[in-house]
Amino acid sequence: MYLASLGKLALGSRLKALSDHFYGAADEVYRTLGAPIESRWLPVLRYLWDAGPSTVTDVANAIGQTHSAVSQLTDKLVRAGMVRRRRDPADGRRTVLALTDKARGALSTLGPIWCAVRRGVNASLDEHAAHLLDAIAACERALQDRPVAEAILAEHAAIKAAPLQIVPYAPALRGDFYRLNAQWLERHFQLEEIDRAVLSEPERHILQPGGAIFFARLGDEVIGTCALLQESPGIFELTKMGVDETFRGLGAGRRLLDACIAEFHRRDGRMLFLESNSRLQTALRMYQKAGFVMQPSVRPGSHYERADVYMIYQPQT
Incomplete structure:
Protein backbone atom coordinates (compact mmCIF):
# COMPACT_ATOMS: atom_id res chain seq x y z
CA MET A 1 0.00 0.00 0.00
CA TYR A 2 1.53 3.29 -1.10
CA LEU A 3 0.36 5.38 1.88
CA ALA A 4 1.94 2.88 4.26
CA SER A 5 5.31 3.48 2.60
CA LEU A 6 5.12 7.17 3.60
CA GLY A 7 4.92 6.37 7.31
CA LYS A 8 4.04 9.22 9.64
CA LEU A 9 3.98 11.65 6.71
CA ALA A 10 0.65 10.18 5.58
CA LEU A 11 -0.81 9.49 9.02
CA GLY A 12 -3.83 11.74 8.45
CA SER A 13 -4.52 10.21 5.03
CA ARG A 14 -4.34 6.67 6.38
CA LEU A 15 -6.66 7.51 9.26
CA LYS A 16 -9.10 9.11 6.83
CA ALA A 17 -9.03 6.00 4.65
CA LEU A 18 -9.79 3.85 7.70
CA SER A 19 -12.52 6.26 8.79
CA ASP A 20 -14.13 6.18 5.34
CA HIS A 21 -13.99 2.38 5.38
CA PHE A 22 -15.78 2.13 8.73
CA TYR A 23 -18.33 4.78 7.76
CA GLY A 24 -19.04 2.92 4.53
CA ALA A 25 -19.41 -0.41 6.31
CA ALA A 26 -21.81 1.05 8.88
CA ASP A 27 -23.90 2.74 6.17
CA GLU A 28 -24.12 -0.54 4.27
CA VAL A 29 -25.37 -2.27 7.41
CA TYR A 30 -27.91 0.46 8.15
CA ARG A 31 -29.24 0.37 4.58
CA THR A 32 -29.42 -3.41 4.48
CA LEU A 33 -31.31 -3.58 7.77
CA GLY A 34 -33.58 -0.64 6.97
CA ALA A 35 -32.34 1.64 9.76
CA PRO A 36 -33.27 5.31 9.09
CA ILE A 37 -29.85 6.65 10.05
CA GLU A 38 -26.48 7.45 8.52
CA SER A 39 -23.21 6.55 10.16
CA ARG A 40 -21.96 10.14 10.27
CA TRP A 41 -25.03 11.17 12.24
CA LEU A 42 -24.30 8.83 15.12
CA PRO A 43 -21.99 10.95 17.32
CA VAL A 44 -24.43 13.87 17.50
CA LEU A 45 -27.58 11.78 17.80
CA ARG A 46 -26.09 9.45 20.39
CA TYR A 47 -24.78 12.36 22.48
CA LEU A 48 -28.15 14.09 22.48
CA TRP A 49 -29.76 10.73 23.32
CA ASP A 50 -27.46 10.30 26.34
CA ALA A 51 -27.04 13.92 27.51
CA GLY A 52 -30.31 15.53 26.51
CA PRO A 53 -30.71 18.95 24.83
CA SER A 54 -27.31 20.59 24.38
CA THR A 55 -25.70 23.52 22.61
CA VAL A 56 -23.60 23.08 19.50
CA THR A 57 -20.55 23.99 21.56
CA ASP A 58 -21.31 21.31 24.15
CA VAL A 59 -21.76 18.68 21.44
CA ALA A 60 -18.58 19.73 19.61
CA ASN A 61 -16.51 19.56 22.80
CA ALA A 62 -17.97 16.19 23.73
CA ILE A 63 -17.39 14.44 20.41
CA GLY A 64 -14.11 16.13 19.49
CA GLN A 65 -15.27 17.92 16.36
CA THR A 66 -15.20 21.58 15.44
CA HIS A 67 -18.10 23.91 16.10
CA SER A 68 -18.43 24.45 12.36
CA ALA A 69 -18.55 20.71 11.59
CA VAL A 70 -21.24 20.08 14.21
CA SER A 71 -23.25 23.09 13.02
CA GLN A 72 -23.17 21.84 9.42
CA LEU A 73 -24.17 18.33 10.50
CA THR A 74 -26.98 19.78 12.57
CA ASP A 75 -28.37 21.48 9.47
CA LYS A 76 -28.56 18.07 7.78
CA LEU A 77 -30.19 16.49 10.81
CA VAL A 78 -32.76 19.27 10.99
CA ARG A 79 -33.62 18.76 7.31
CA ALA A 80 -33.91 15.01 7.94
CA GLY A 81 -36.33 15.63 10.80
CA MET A 82 -34.01 14.12 13.41
CA VAL A 83 -33.02 17.24 15.36
CA ARG A 84 -34.69 20.54 16.13
CA ARG A 85 -33.29 23.79 17.44
CA ARG A 86 -35.05 25.45 20.33
CA ARG A 87 -34.48 28.13 22.93
CA ASP A 88 -32.94 26.96 26.16
CA PRO A 89 -35.66 27.20 28.84
CA ALA A 90 -33.01 28.10 31.40
CA ASP A 91 -31.46 30.83 29.25
CA GLY A 92 -33.48 32.29 26.41
CA ARG A 93 -30.34 33.71 24.81
CA ARG A 94 -29.04 30.22 24.02
CA THR A 95 -30.14 27.77 21.36
CA VAL A 96 -29.99 24.09 22.15
CA LEU A 97 -30.30 21.01 20.01
CA ALA A 98 -32.87 18.38 20.86
CA LEU A 99 -33.89 15.06 19.35
CA THR A 100 -37.24 14.87 17.61
CA ASP A 101 -39.75 12.10 18.22
CA LYS A 102 -38.71 10.63 14.87
CA ALA A 103 -35.09 10.42 16.05
CA ARG A 104 -36.04 8.89 19.40
CA GLY A 105 -38.15 6.29 17.65
CA ALA A 106 -35.34 5.42 15.26
CA LEU A 107 -32.65 5.22 17.94
CA SER A 108 -34.82 3.05 20.18
CA THR A 109 -34.80 0.29 17.52
CA LEU A 110 -31.05 0.26 16.94
CA GLY A 111 -29.95 -1.76 19.98
CA PRO A 112 -29.65 -5.10 18.11
CA ILE A 113 -27.75 -3.39 15.26
CA TRP A 114 -25.31 -1.71 17.62
CA CYS A 115 -24.76 -5.04 19.36
CA ALA A 116 -24.05 -6.63 15.98
CA VAL A 117 -21.66 -3.80 15.11
CA ARG A 118 -19.63 -4.43 18.27
CA ARG A 119 -19.52 -8.16 17.64
CA GLY A 120 -18.81 -7.74 13.94
CA VAL A 121 -15.88 -5.40 14.56
CA ASN A 122 -14.44 -7.91 17.02
CA ALA A 123 -14.94 -10.75 14.54
CA SER A 124 -13.30 -8.78 11.71
CA LEU A 125 -10.40 -7.24 13.59
CA ASP A 126 -9.95 -9.87 16.31
CA GLU A 127 -7.55 -8.63 19.02
CA HIS A 128 -6.59 -5.66 16.84
CA ALA A 129 -9.91 -3.97 17.72
CA ALA A 130 -8.95 -3.59 21.39
CA HIS A 131 -5.41 -2.53 20.47
CA LEU A 132 -6.78 0.06 18.03
CA LEU A 133 -9.16 1.54 20.59
CA ASP A 134 -6.39 1.70 23.20
CA ALA A 135 -4.05 3.36 20.69
CA ILE A 136 -6.70 5.91 19.72
CA ALA A 137 -7.33 6.73 23.37
CA ALA A 138 -3.60 7.14 23.98
CA CYS A 139 -3.28 9.41 20.91
CA GLU A 140 -6.20 11.54 22.10
CA ARG A 141 -4.59 12.01 25.50
CA ALA A 142 -1.23 12.86 23.94
CA LEU A 143 -2.79 15.41 21.59
CA GLN A 144 -4.49 17.12 24.50
CA ASP A 145 -1.10 17.54 26.18
CA ARG A 146 0.59 18.78 23.00
CA PRO A 147 -1.26 19.50 19.75
CA VAL A 148 0.45 17.90 16.78
CA ALA A 149 0.67 21.13 14.76
CA GLU A 150 2.59 22.76 17.62
CA ALA A 151 4.98 19.81 17.80
CA ILE A 152 5.53 19.75 14.03
CA LEU A 153 6.29 23.47 13.87
CA ALA A 154 8.75 23.14 16.74
CA GLU A 155 10.53 20.29 14.97
CA HIS A 156 10.61 22.27 11.72
CA ALA A 157 12.25 25.18 13.53
CA ALA A 158 14.82 22.79 15.01
CA ILE A 159 15.58 21.30 11.57
CA LYS A 160 16.04 24.73 10.01
CA ALA A 161 18.30 25.80 12.88
CA ALA A 162 20.50 22.67 12.84
Whole structure:
Protein backbone atom coordinates (compact mmCIF):
# COMPACT_ATOMS: atom_id res chain seq x y z
CA MET A 1 0.00 0.00 0.00
CA TYR A 2 1.53 3.29 -1.10
CA LEU A 3 0.36 5.38 1.88
CA ALA A 4 1.94 2.88 4.26
CA SER A 5 5.31 3.48 2.60
CA LEU A 6 5.12 7.17 3.60
CA GLY A 7 4.92 6.37 7.31
CA LYS A 8 4.04 9.22 9.64
CA LEU A 9 3.98 11.65 6.71
CA ALA A 10 0.65 10.18 5.58
CA LEU A 11 -0.81 9.49 9.02
CA GLY A 12 -3.83 11.74 8.45
CA SER A 13 -4.52 10.21 5.03
CA ARG A 14 -4.34 6.67 6.38
CA LEU A 15 -6.66 7.51 9.26
CA LYS A 16 -9.10 9.11 6.83
CA ALA A 17 -9.03 6.00 4.65
CA LEU A 18 -9.79 3.85 7.70
CA SER A 19 -12.52 6.26 8.79
CA ASP A 20 -14.13 6.18 5.34
CA HIS A 21 -13.99 2.38 5.38
CA PHE A 22 -15.78 2.13 8.73
CA TYR A 23 -18.33 4.78 7.76
CA GLY A 24 -19.04 2.92 4.53
CA ALA A 25 -19.41 -0.41 6.31
CA ALA A 26 -21.81 1.05 8.88
CA ASP A 27 -23.90 2.74 6.17
CA GLU A 28 -24.12 -0.54 4.27
CA VAL A 29 -25.37 -2.27 7.41
CA TYR A 30 -27.91 0.46 8.15
CA ARG A 31 -29.24 0.37 4.58
CA THR A 32 -29.42 -3.41 4.48
CA LEU A 33 -31.31 -3.58 7.77
CA GLY A 34 -33.58 -0.64 6.97
CA ALA A 35 -32.34 1.64 9.76
CA PRO A 36 -33.27 5.31 9.09
CA ILE A 37 -29.85 6.65 10.05
CA GLU A 38 -26.48 7.45 8.52
CA SER A 39 -23.21 6.55 10.16
CA ARG A 40 -21.96 10.14 10.27
CA TRP A 41 -25.03 11.17 12.24
CA LEU A 42 -24.30 8.83 15.12
CA PRO A 43 -21.99 10.95 17.32
CA VAL A 44 -24.43 13.87 17.50
CA LEU A 45 -27.58 11.78 17.80
CA ARG A 46 -26.09 9.45 20.39
CA TYR A 47 -24.78 12.36 22.48
CA LEU A 48 -28.15 14.09 22.48
CA TRP A 49 -29.76 10.73 23.32
CA ASP A 50 -27.46 10.30 26.34
CA ALA A 51 -27.04 13.92 27.51
CA GLY A 52 -30.31 15.53 26.51
CA PRO A 53 -30.71 18.95 24.83
CA SER A 54 -27.31 20.59 24.38
CA THR A 55 -25.70 23.52 22.61
CA VAL A 56 -23.60 23.08 19.50
CA THR A 57 -20.55 23.99 21.56
CA ASP A 58 -21.31 21.31 24.15
CA VAL A 59 -21.76 18.68 21.44
CA ALA A 60 -18.58 19.73 19.61
CA ASN A 61 -16.51 19.56 22.80
CA ALA A 62 -17.97 16.19 23.73
CA ILE A 63 -17.39 14.44 20.41
CA GLY A 64 -14.11 16.13 19.49
CA GLN A 65 -15.27 17.92 16.36
CA THR A 66 -15.20 21.58 15.44
CA HIS A 67 -18.10 23.91 16.10
CA SER A 68 -18.43 24.45 12.36
CA ALA A 69 -18.55 20.71 11.59
CA VAL A 70 -21.24 20.08 14.21
CA SER A 71 -23.25 23.09 13.02
CA GLN A 72 -23.17 21.84 9.42
CA LEU A 73 -24.17 18.33 10.50
CA THR A 74 -26.98 19.78 12.57
CA ASP A 75 -28.37 21.48 9.47
CA LYS A 76 -28.56 18.07 7.78
CA LEU A 77 -30.19 16.49 10.81
CA VAL A 78 -32.76 19.27 10.99
CA ARG A 79 -33.62 18.76 7.31
CA ALA A 80 -33.91 15.01 7.94
CA GLY A 81 -36.33 15.63 10.80
CA MET A 82 -34.01 14.12 13.41
CA VAL A 83 -33.02 17.24 15.36
CA ARG A 84 -34.69 20.54 16.13
CA ARG A 85 -33.29 23.79 17.44
CA ARG A 86 -35.05 25.45 20.33
CA ARG A 87 -34.48 28.13 22.93
CA ASP A 88 -32.94 26.96 26.16
CA PRO A 89 -35.66 27.20 28.84
CA ALA A 90 -33.01 28.10 31.40
CA ASP A 91 -31.46 30.83 29.25
CA GLY A 92 -33.48 32.29 26.41
CA ARG A 93 -30.34 33.71 24.81
CA ARG A 94 -29.04 30.22 24.02
CA THR A 95 -30.14 27.77 21.36
CA VAL A 96 -29.99 24.09 22.15
CA LEU A 97 -30.30 21.01 20.01
CA ALA A 98 -32.87 18.38 20.86
CA LEU A 99 -33.89 15.06 19.35
CA THR A 100 -37.24 14.87 17.61
CA ASP A 101 -39.75 12.10 18.22
CA LYS A 102 -38.71 10.63 14.87
CA ALA A 103 -35.09 10.42 16.05
CA ARG A 104 -36.04 8.89 19.40
CA GLY A 105 -38.15 6.29 17.65
CA ALA A 106 -35.34 5.42 15.26
CA LEU A 107 -32.65 5.22 17.94
CA SER A 108 -34.82 3.05 20.18
CA THR A 109 -34.80 0.29 17.52
CA LEU A 110 -31.05 0.26 16.94
CA GLY A 111 -29.95 -1.76 19.98
CA PRO A 112 -29.65 -5.10 18.11
CA ILE A 113 -27.75 -3.39 15.26
CA TRP A 114 -25.31 -1.71 17.62
CA CYS A 115 -24.76 -5.04 19.36
CA ALA A 116 -24.05 -6.63 15.98
CA VAL A 117 -21.66 -3.80 15.11
CA ARG A 118 -19.63 -4.43 18.27
CA ARG A 119 -19.52 -8.16 17.64
CA GLY A 120 -18.81 -7.74 13.94
CA VAL A 121 -15.88 -5.40 14.56
CA ASN A 122 -14.44 -7.91 17.02
CA ALA A 123 -14.94 -10.75 14.54
CA SER A 124 -13.30 -8.78 11.71
CA LEU A 125 -10.40 -7.24 13.59
CA ASP A 126 -9.95 -9.87 16.31
CA GLU A 127 -7.55 -8.63 19.02
CA HIS A 128 -6.59 -5.66 16.84
CA ALA A 129 -9.91 -3.97 17.72
CA ALA A 130 -8.95 -3.59 21.39
CA HIS A 131 -5.41 -2.53 20.47
CA LEU A 132 -6.78 0.06 18.03
CA LEU A 133 -9.16 1.54 20.59
CA ASP A 134 -6.39 1.70 23.20
CA ALA A 135 -4.05 3.36 20.69
CA ILE A 136 -6.70 5.91 19.72
CA ALA A 137 -7.33 6.73 23.37
CA ALA A 138 -3.60 7.14 23.98
CA CYS A 139 -3.28 9.41 20.91
CA GLU A 140 -6.20 11.54 22.10
CA ARG A 141 -4.59 12.01 25.50
CA ALA A 142 -1.23 12.86 23.94
CA LEU A 143 -2.79 15.41 21.59
CA GLN A 144 -4.49 17.12 24.50
CA ASP A 145 -1.10 17.54 26.18
CA ARG A 146 0.59 18.78 23.00
CA PRO A 147 -1.26 19.50 19.75
CA VAL A 148 0.45 17.90 16.78
CA ALA A 149 0.67 21.13 14.76
CA GLU A 150 2.59 22.76 17.62
CA ALA A 151 4.98 19.81 17.80
CA ILE A 152 5.53 19.75 14.03
CA LEU A 153 6.29 23.47 13.87
CA ALA A 154 8.75 23.14 16.74
CA GLU A 155 10.53 20.29 14.97
CA HIS A 156 10.61 22.27 11.72
CA ALA A 157 12.25 25.18 13.53
CA ALA A 158 14.82 22.79 15.01
CA ILE A 159 15.58 21.30 11.57
CA LYS A 160 16.04 24.73 10.01
CA ALA A 161 18.30 25.80 12.88
CA ALA A 162 20.50 22.67 12.84
CA PRO A 163 23.80 23.08 10.97
CA LEU A 164 24.23 20.97 7.84
CA GLN A 165 27.67 19.36 7.98
CA ILE A 166 29.57 17.40 5.33
CA VAL A 167 31.67 14.69 6.96
CA PRO A 168 33.98 11.98 5.54
CA TYR A 169 33.35 8.26 5.71
CA ALA A 170 33.63 6.38 8.99
CA PRO A 171 32.91 2.66 9.56
CA ALA A 172 29.94 3.55 11.75
CA LEU A 173 28.30 5.16 8.71
CA ARG A 174 28.45 2.03 6.51
CA GLY A 175 24.78 1.25 7.21
CA ASP A 176 23.75 4.80 6.30
CA PHE A 177 25.61 4.50 3.00
CA TYR A 178 23.58 1.42 2.13
CA ARG A 179 20.28 2.83 3.45
CA LEU A 180 20.44 6.17 1.65
CA ASN A 181 21.30 4.66 -1.72
CA ALA A 182 18.98 1.66 -1.49
CA GLN A 183 16.11 4.05 -0.69
CA TRP A 184 16.19 5.88 -4.02
CA LEU A 185 17.35 2.93 -6.11
CA GLU A 186 14.48 0.72 -4.95
CA ARG A 187 12.01 3.57 -5.38
CA HIS A 188 12.93 4.40 -8.96
CA PHE A 189 14.70 1.30 -10.29
CA GLN A 190 16.06 -1.80 -8.60
CA LEU A 191 19.27 -2.78 -6.87
CA GLU A 192 21.66 -4.25 -9.41
CA GLU A 193 24.42 -6.66 -8.46
CA ILE A 194 27.06 -3.94 -8.74
CA ASP A 195 24.99 -1.78 -6.37
CA ARG A 196 24.77 -4.53 -3.75
CA ALA A 197 28.48 -5.16 -3.93
CA VAL A 198 29.51 -1.51 -3.62
CA LEU A 199 26.96 -0.60 -0.98
CA SER A 200 27.77 -3.63 1.16
CA GLU A 201 31.55 -3.14 1.07
CA PRO A 202 32.29 0.55 0.37
CA GLU A 203 35.77 0.29 1.88
CA ARG A 204 36.78 -2.41 -0.58
CA HIS A 205 35.10 -1.01 -3.67
CA ILE A 206 35.50 2.76 -3.17
CA LEU A 207 38.03 3.70 -0.51
CA GLN A 208 40.77 1.13 -1.11
CA PRO A 209 41.02 1.94 -4.88
CA GLY A 210 41.65 5.57 -3.94
CA GLY A 211 38.13 7.02 -3.72
CA ALA A 212 36.25 8.99 -1.08
CA ILE A 213 32.80 8.99 0.50
CA PHE A 214 31.06 11.96 2.07
CA PHE A 215 27.95 12.25 4.21
CA ALA A 216 25.57 15.09 4.95
CA ARG A 217 24.70 15.28 8.63
CA LEU A 218 21.89 17.43 10.03
CA GLY A 219 22.22 17.42 13.78
CA ASP A 220 22.14 13.73 14.71
CA GLU A 221 20.56 12.67 11.41
CA VAL A 222 22.63 11.34 8.50
CA ILE A 223 20.56 12.59 5.57
CA GLY A 224 22.68 12.14 2.45
CA THR A 225 25.78 10.64 0.89
CA CYS A 226 27.89 10.79 -2.26
CA ALA A 227 31.02 8.97 -3.40
CA LEU A 228 34.04 9.66 -5.58
CA LEU A 229 35.24 6.42 -7.17
CA GLN A 230 38.71 6.28 -8.78
CA GLU A 231 38.39 4.16 -11.89
CA SER A 232 42.04 4.59 -12.92
CA PRO A 233 44.79 7.06 -11.99
CA GLY A 234 43.30 10.56 -12.31
CA ILE A 235 39.94 9.28 -13.64
CA PHE A 236 37.09 9.53 -11.17
CA GLU A 237 33.40 8.69 -11.21
CA LEU A 238 30.85 10.65 -9.18
CA THR A 239 28.59 7.91 -7.87
CA LYS A 240 26.17 6.75 -5.18
CA MET A 241 24.55 10.13 -4.60
CA GLY A 242 21.50 9.79 -2.36
CA VAL A 243 19.57 12.13 -0.07
CA ASP A 244 16.87 10.98 2.33
CA GLU A 245 13.53 11.98 0.79
CA THR A 246 12.39 13.34 4.15
CA PHE A 247 15.15 15.97 4.11
CA ARG A 248 15.17 17.11 0.51
CA GLY A 249 15.07 20.83 -0.10
CA LEU A 250 17.78 21.70 2.42
CA GLY A 251 20.61 21.83 -0.11
CA ALA A 252 22.30 18.63 1.06
CA GLY A 253 22.65 17.24 -2.46
CA ARG A 254 24.51 20.27 -3.76
CA ARG A 255 26.74 20.42 -0.69
CA LEU A 256 27.69 16.77 -1.20
CA LEU A 257 28.30 17.35 -4.90
CA ASP A 258 30.53 20.34 -4.16
CA ALA A 259 32.49 18.27 -1.62
CA CYS A 260 33.17 15.55 -4.20
CA ILE A 261 34.20 18.08 -6.84
CA ALA A 262 36.54 19.78 -4.35
CA GLU A 263 38.10 16.41 -3.50
CA PHE A 264 38.54 15.69 -7.21
CA HIS A 265 40.47 18.95 -7.60
CA ARG A 266 42.48 18.34 -4.43
CA ARG A 267 43.68 15.07 -5.92
CA ASP A 268 44.55 16.78 -9.21
CA GLY A 269 42.09 14.59 -11.07
CA ARG A 270 42.13 14.69 -14.85
CA MET A 271 38.56 13.57 -15.58
CA LEU A 272 35.34 13.37 -13.55
CA PHE A 273 32.25 11.74 -14.99
CA LEU A 274 28.90 10.36 -13.85
CA GLU A 275 26.22 8.05 -15.15
CA SER A 276 22.54 8.59 -14.42
CA ASN A 277 19.06 8.13 -15.82
CA SER A 278 16.92 10.58 -17.79
CA ARG A 279 14.04 10.08 -15.33
CA LEU A 280 16.00 11.87 -12.60
CA GLN A 281 15.52 15.36 -13.98
CA THR A 282 16.01 17.21 -10.69
CA ALA A 283 19.40 15.55 -10.15
CA LEU A 284 20.44 16.14 -13.77
CA ARG A 285 19.72 19.86 -13.48
CA MET A 286 21.85 20.02 -10.34
CA TYR A 287 24.73 18.26 -12.11
CA GLN A 288 24.50 20.66 -15.05
CA LYS A 289 24.59 23.69 -12.76
CA ALA A 290 27.72 22.27 -11.13
CA GLY A 291 29.51 22.00 -14.48
CA PHE A 292 28.67 18.54 -15.79
CA VAL A 293 27.98 18.41 -19.53
CA MET A 294 25.64 15.91 -21.18
CA GLN A 295 27.33 13.57 -23.66
CA PRO A 296 25.68 12.46 -26.89
CA SER A 297 25.63 8.76 -26.01
CA VAL A 298 25.87 6.45 -23.01
CA ARG A 299 29.29 5.64 -21.65
CA PRO A 300 30.97 2.75 -23.43
CA GLY A 301 31.21 -0.28 -21.18
CA SER A 302 28.79 1.08 -18.56
CA HIS A 303 28.33 -1.15 -15.53
CA TYR A 304 24.71 -0.04 -14.97
CA GLU A 305 21.65 -1.37 -16.77
CA ARG A 306 19.65 1.73 -15.78
CA ALA A 307 22.19 4.26 -17.11
CA ASP A 308 21.03 6.18 -20.18
CA VAL A 309 22.82 9.45 -19.31
CA TYR A 310 26.56 10.10 -19.43
CA MET A 311 27.97 13.43 -18.20
CA ILE A 312 31.52 14.76 -17.93
CA TYR A 313 32.65 17.53 -15.61
CA GLN A 314 33.95 20.52 -17.53
CA PRO A 315 34.67 23.34 -15.11
CA GLN A 316 34.40 26.84 -16.47
CA THR A 317 37.71 28.69 -16.45
